[in-house]
Amino acid sequence: MKLKSKFFKFFLVSLCLSMLLLSSCSGGGGSDSRGTTVELEYASSSVGPVISEVSIDPRDRLEEFSPVLVNVHLENKGSQDLSQGEVSLLVGYDASIVDFGDASEDGISLLGYNDRNPAVEEEFIEFEGYIGRIIEETRSEVEVPLFVKAEFSYSTVLEQEVCINPDLYNFYDGNCKNPDGEVRANAQYSPVVVSGFEQLVSERLGVAYFTFHIENRGKGTVERITVTEAALTTEDMSCEFKGEGKMDNYDYVFDAGESYVELECEHHFDPNDAAMEKVLYLDLFYDYVLQEEVTLTVVGSNKVS
Numbered sequence: 074m075k076l077k078s079k080f081f082k083f084f085l086v087s088l089c090l091s092m093l094l095l096s097s098c099s100g101g102g103g104s105d106s107r108g109t110t111v112e113l114e115y116a117s118s119s120v121g122p123v124i125s126e127v128s129i130d131p132r133d134r135l136e137e138f139s140p141v142l143v144n145v146h147l148e149n150k151g152s153q154d155l156s157q158g159e160v161s162l163l164v165g166y167d168a169s170i171v172d173f174g175d176a177s178e179d180g181i182s183l184l185g186y187n188d189r190n191p192a193v194e195e196e197f198i199e200f201e202g203y204i205g206r207i208i209e210e211t212r213s214e215v216e217v218p219l220f221v222k223a224e225f226s227y228s229t230v231l232e233q234e235v236c237i238n239p240d241l242y243n244f245y246d247g248n249c250k251n252p253d254g255e256v257r258a259n260a261q262y263s264p265v266v267v268s269g270f271e272q273l274v275s276e277r278l279g280v281a282y283f284t285f286h287i288e289n290r291g292k293g294t295v296e297r298i299t300v301t302e303a304a305l306t307t308e309d310m311s312c313e314f315k316g317e318g319k320m321d322n323y324d325y326v327f328d329a330g331e332s333y334v335e336l337e338c339e340h341h342f343d344p345n346d347a348a349m350e351k352v353l354y355l356d357l358f359y360d361y362v363l364q365e366e367v368t369l370t371v372v373g374s375n376k377v378s
Contacts, residue, residue, distance in 0.1 A: 113191060299359070
């Protein structure tokens with residue numbers, strides 16, 4: 074019995090050692106990607122959702138009384154999730170020539186391109202239409218503009234370390250120093266970006282003032298924007314938009330053609346606190362619109378070349 078017991082213990086020890094050896098070997102490579110760092114390649118710091126392509130099938134020159142397809146390729150190349158997306162198609166000419174019916178698709182959502190989802194998500198939308206008769210008898214062909222519109226909600230998230238030093242003259246002994254002038258913001262990889270900000274610390278009032286410069290650098294237009302969260306570590310800041318537009322409850326509504334707005338925030342602190350580096354967290358939520366135009370040439374049924 075003792076011999077069997079010793080053999081069983083030896084077998085268990087050997088089995089455990091074998092399992093440890095196998096697990097250590099498999100962690101060094103192979104198809105197991107656990108523990109590896111994903112390298113993301115953004116086209117620029119102001120990327121976001123894009124209409125990558127709009128194509129007309131079978132071609133962009135068709136005769137009367139023919140079916141036609143318009144294909145839209147939508148990609149989310151930004152770091153945040155696209156939500157509440159809707160893609161629609163409008164005919165910029167007499168609808169009796171080209172009819173797509175109610176050409177819209179909603180409920181589109183695409184995950185952002187980030188560490189949690191290291192792949193650009195995409196959506197392919199197809200609109201089916203029919204070409205009617207060219208009404209003008211004197212015209213052998215008509216150019217019909219087609220407008221593709223993508224509307225969705227998106228976010229911009231800024232995370233960055235900042236210094237709050239109540240003693241403006243004591244930044245020695247390892248204390249951090251309040252910045253001078255404009256601070257360059259970390260990349261956010263969204264169409265609307267915080268390009269930079271100013272920070273002013275008032276020791277007497279116990280307030281740190283921030284002015285964030287927010288710009289639309291994407292290919293579309295932004296209609297309204299709101300602050301979802303503005304905090305320094307765990308402490309919320311109070312903020313207010315300053316621009317040519319107007320406030321609608323908590324939303325800032327951009328004026329026509331406006332692509333820049335400032336956000337002023339305040340952080341209150343105890344003047345007796347020690348200097349400390351805090352994590353600035355700013356989350357902006359907004360509506361965004363992209364548009365593309367293509368041209369369909371409709372020719373008489375006996376004029377196709």
